[in-house]
Amino acid sequence: MVLSPRSKLGRDVTRGEYVVIEEDVEIGDDVEIGHHVIIRKGVRIGRGCKILDGAVLGKRPAKASLSATTADVQRFDPLVLGEAVTVGAGCILYVGATLGDGVFLGDQATVREDVTVGDQTILGRGVTVENKVxxxxxxxxxxxxxxxxxxxxxxxxxxxxxxxxxxxxxxxxxxxxxxxxxxxxxxxxxxxxxxxxxxxxxxxxxxxxxxxxxxxxxxxxxxxxxxxxxxxxxxxxxxxxxxxxxxxxxxxxxxxxxxx
The missing domain is CATH 2.160.10.10 (Hexapeptide repeat proteins)
Known part of the structure; x- marks a missing residue:
């Protein structure tokens, strides 16, 4: 496991094998992190969240030369997860997204940058939410x-x-x-x-x-x-x-x- 000394973990955080937690990450109490999870710089995770195997949190967008909606500016707010959020296996969550309390993401869901998701909303398996939603x-x-x-x-x-x-x-x-x-x-x-x-x-x-x-x-x-x-x-x-x-x-x- 790779854990930056510049990140903060709350009480009773459990971590699986081959987890990467980069710098300036803040994780609340009673959070469960599965195997092969990658948590990028600056991510904020609330109390009681579950991050299942293979999820990537805080991915930065890459702009294709012909992209019409991806921003040129590479400065984004941190990815923020409220309390008791469940992130399914293989999900990808980008910087600049905010998920409210009790949000549930099924396996392999993707949430892009500049997205807000309200409390207790469910995104099913393989749902794709593009940017600015x-x-x-x-x-x-x-x-x-x-x-x-x-x-x-x-x-x-x-x-x-x-x-x-x-x-x-x-x-x-x-x-x-x-x-x-x-x-x-x-x-x-x-x-x-x-x-x-x-x-x-x-x-x-x-x-x-x-x-x-x-x-x-x-x-x-x-x-x-x-x-x-x-x-x-x-x-x-x-x-x-x-x-x-x-x-x-x-x-x-x-x-x-x-x-x-």
Missing amino acids: SIGRRCKIETEAYITALSTVEDYCFIAPEVTFTNDNFLGRTEERRKHFGGPTLKKGARIGANATLLPGIVIGEDALVAAGSVVTKDVPPRTIVVGTPARVLRPVPEEQLIENQVFYDGDTQDQKVKK
């Missing part, structure tokens, strides 16, 4: 979903397996495209069915539902079900399915601030 609290993003750069996912959203977000209507041609980059926005409680594709810049309204396999080419009204290619309005979301009527719903962040 905001994901709210208590979301569930399932296996192999792809969240493209410059997207927003608000609280309580559900994204089924192999959903694809897109952010470039020009498909990599002409310099005009650089003025229009932007991924989809999912408002609170929106749900996206398996294998759906969301085109750049569209807004999925609060508590709306996109059926499996749909291709969404324009904004979806709140509390509305859309289906097909291209997606069209089918009917309203049933009252009993609305997020406000679910047992796990505890209000949004603003509601909680008002109550306090």
Whole structure:
């Protein structure tokens, strides 16, 4: 194991074989670190986290010559994990990402730089979250979903397996495209069915539902079900399915601030 003397470990931190912890890392109490884990310079890990075998924390981005969204500036805030975060085997988490308390990442998930993930959100196995993305609290993003750069996912959203977000209507041609980059926005409680594709810049309204396999080419009204290619309005979301009527719903962040 390689442990920099310039890093700080809390009480009862367990470490597997062949772990590398670089300088200026801070690890809280009761953290479990598996075998072959690499923790790069400056990472912050909260109390009670679990980092499973082969994970890489604090990776720095590499900019390809034709990359349109990766920043040229190589200065990023540290990767920060809140309390009780689980990082699955083989995950890669970049610098400049912040994960809230209780976040769960399945094996081989990737979270790029300039990303925030809210408390108690689940990212399933093989999920890819590109750079400059905001994901709210208590979301569930399932296996192999792809969240493209410059997207927003608000609280309580559900994204089924192999959903694809897109952010470039020009498909990599002409310099005009650089003025229009932007991924989809999912408002609170929106749900996206398996294998759906969301085109750049569209807004999925609060508590709306996109059926499996749909291709969404324009904004979806709140509390509305859309289906097909291209997606069209089918009917309203049933009252009993609305997020406000679910047992796990505890209000949004603003509601909680008002109550306090």
